[in-house]
Amino acid sequence: MNSVAQHRNRRIIYVQFTNPAAYPPLEHSARLLAEKGWRVLGLAVVADTPVIMRFADHPNITVKELPLPRRGWQRKLCYCAFVLWSLAWAVRWRAGWAYASDPLACPAAWLLSWVPRLHVIYHEHDSPSFTDHAAAPTPGLMRIVLWTRRRLARRARLCVLPNEQRARQFLAETGPDVRVHCVWNCPTKEEVSDPRAAANGRRIWILYHGSIVPARLPLAVIRALRLLPERACLRVVGYETTGHLGYSHRLRETAESLGVGGRLDLRSAVPRHDLFEVCRRCDIGLAFMPRNGTDLNERNMTGASNKAFDYLACGLPVLVSDLPDWRTMYVDAGVGLACDPDDPASIAAALQWLLDHPDTMREMGERGRRRILEEWNYETQFAPVVDVLTSKKA
Numbered sequence: 001m002n003s004v005a006q007h008r009n010r011r012i013i014y015v016q017f018t019n020p021a022a023y024p025p026l027e028h029s030a031r032l033l034a035e036k037g038w039r040v041l042g043l044a045v046v047a048d049t050p051v052i053m054r055f056a057d058h059p060n061i062t063v064k065e066l067p068l069p070r071r072g073w074q075r076k077l078c079y080c081a082f083v084l085w086s087l088a089w090a091v092r093w094r095a096g097w098a099y100a101s102d103p104l105a106c107p108a109a110w111l112l113s114w115v116p117r118l119h120v121i122y123h124e125h126d127s128p129s130f131t132d133h134a135a136a137p138t139p140g141l142m143r144i145v146l147w148t149r150r151r152l153a154r155r156a157r158l159c160v161l162p163n164e165q166r167a168r169q170f171l172a173e174t175g176p177d178v179r180v181h182c183v184w185n186c187p188t189k190e191e192v193s194d195p196r197a198a199a200n201g202r203r204i205w206i207l208y209h210g211s212i213v214p215a216r217l218p219l220a221v222i223r224a225l226r227l228l229p230e231r232a233c234l235r236v237v238g239y240e241t242t243g244h245l246g247y248s249h250r251l252r253e254t255a256e257s258l259g260v261g262g263r264l265d266l267r268s269a270v271p272r273h274d275l276f277e278v279c280r281r282c283d284i285g286l287a288f289m290p291r292n293g294t295d296l297n298e299r300n301m302t303g304a305s306n307k308a309f310d311y312l313a314c315g316l317p318v319l320v321s322d323l324p325d326w327r328t329m330y331v332d333a334g335v336g337l338a339c340d341p342d343d344p345a346s347i348a349a350a351l352q353w354l355l356d357h358p359d360t361m362r363e364m365g366e367r368g369r370r371r372i373l374e375e376w377n378y379e380t381q382f383a384p385v386v387d388v389l390t391s392k393k394a
Contacts, residue, residue: 008118012389013085014042015112017079017104021054021063023125023161024272025185026101026308032386034060043086043092056273064104065091067297078140083108091116097389101130101194106148109220122152123160124170125304127296152177154166158388162304169296183381184303187313192373193280195366196315201360202231204355205265207282207316209237209275210307213244215290215298220344222251225260227348232263232355237278240267250304252380276314283317283361284354285311288341289326302329308336309376312368317361321349335368 009305012033019041020026030040035058042063067076077100084106090098098118098297100109102125112118153174154157160183161167162315167180208217216361217236225234240247248266257265270278278284287308293299308318318336320326330336339351340346354361 002219002236010037011039011041011093011095012041012097012099013086013093013095013118014088014099014101015105015108016100016102017082017108018102018368019044019046019321020101023101024187025097025123025183025273025378027055027101028188029123029382029385030055030061031058032379033389036057036386038389041089042094043082043089045082051280054271056271076141078106083111087115090118095096096120099123100152101125103145103149104219106145106152110148110155111154112154112240118369120152120156121158121160121388122156124166125162127166127169130365150174153239153380160384160385163300165279166304167301169300175296176368181384182303183308183378184309184376186309186376186378186381187306187372188378191276191310191313191372192369192377193276193314195369196362198362204232204284205282206234206284206286206319206351207235207279207311208286208307209279209310211236212236212240212248214247215293216288217251217286218344219251219254220347221286221288222254222260222264223258223344224341224347224351225263226258228351229342229355230263234263235265235267235278237267237270238277244363276310278315279310279316282314282316284351285314285316287311287318287320287326287330289321289323291323291340291342292320300325302326309372312365312376313372315362315369317354317363317364317368319347319354322346333367333371335364337370350374363369 014030034040038060040061041056044063044065045067045068047068055061059094066082069078090112094120098109098112098120101123102121109120113120159178159180161170162185163182164182167182171178171180212217252266255261287305289298289301308330310334311318318330318334320330320338321341322338327338331338337350339350
């Protein structure tokens with residue numbers, strides 16, 4: 001391979017029609033590659049929101065932002081502009097690889113695989129349902145997206161899915177000869193906290209972070225607070241989605257009506273580094289999913305959900321939904337408990353058990369923290385993808 005080809009092959013362009021910095025695994029992979037000497041260019045379509053997530057600064061990472069219009073025909077034009085913008089930057093920047101991470105990026109990535117013939121990694125964080133999406137496509141555009149998704153999967157050097165069941169569904173939809181690998185959405189080793197101190201009788205903070213929606217944070221959690229001692233408090237750090245605007249206000253109203261308003265701390269979303277600082281000051285992490293979910297993504301979230309991994313990285317035991325896959329992954333591993341997320345009494349009983357057994361609670365968190373260091377970290381999970389990117393056959 002001549003020097004020009006080597007130069008191109010160590011330049012990778014991240015293509016995604018949502019802000020890539022809102023997806024921790026993308027930031028992890030970009031940083032891991034940058035630290036190995038790769039030049040990374042992220043193309044971000046950024047909506048005008050109170051908190052705009054951005055990659056942490058790194059000399060080998062550059063991010064270009066395209067503003068997302070608020071509504072209507074302007075968004076359709078924005079999508080067309082995004083495809084052409086991606087092509088222009090790939091040619092101008094002389095990229096060797098494209099890293100596409102969103103079904104809506106498939107048309108752009110498929111084009112880049114032909115012109116200028118980039119190698120492609122396709123990493124699908126959310127399988128296509130297009131619900132509650134700020135730029136939900138029209139039926140015509142959705143057909144184009146799904147058509148290019150199937151063809152991109154066959155051209156990609158590797159397709160990455162965050163969950164084994166989703167990977168099997170992806171193969172069923174795209175073809176059995178597609179090369180697929182499962183990479184869980186774990187934190188990096190650098191994000192793992194030091195061992196936690198023993199409980200000291202202070203307030204016990206139960207933490208939830210992420211999208212503030214009924215499916216992930218049901219009102220039953222607020223009602224469970226009333227069944228627990230006053231030292232049990234709930235901290236919520238996150239953001240509302242377009243489909244559930246005002247839900248934070250409903251949580252606050254419910255807490256006030258039940259007399260536990262002073263035990264609810266609602267905070268806006270913060271950058272990931274700041275989020276981990278908050279996490280380290282809490283004691284128990286909530287990672288709930290609906291027990292009767294119908295959406296493919298909701299039904300298959302073990303490995304795909306970064307919440308539980310983030311909590312464990314900070315030494316927090318986790319409370320998860322009583323679902324077979326979640327119980328196997330976290331309860332059987334001795335790092336958490338399970339409950340019915342729709343039943344306040346079930347939630348309260350699990351939390352009360354942890355409050356009554358503070359030493360065991362700390363041991364569960366420490367067991368999870370070590371598991372992140374040894375196995376459930378992004379360096380380990382992403383290593384097979386790095387092998388593909390650095391293969392001489394590329």
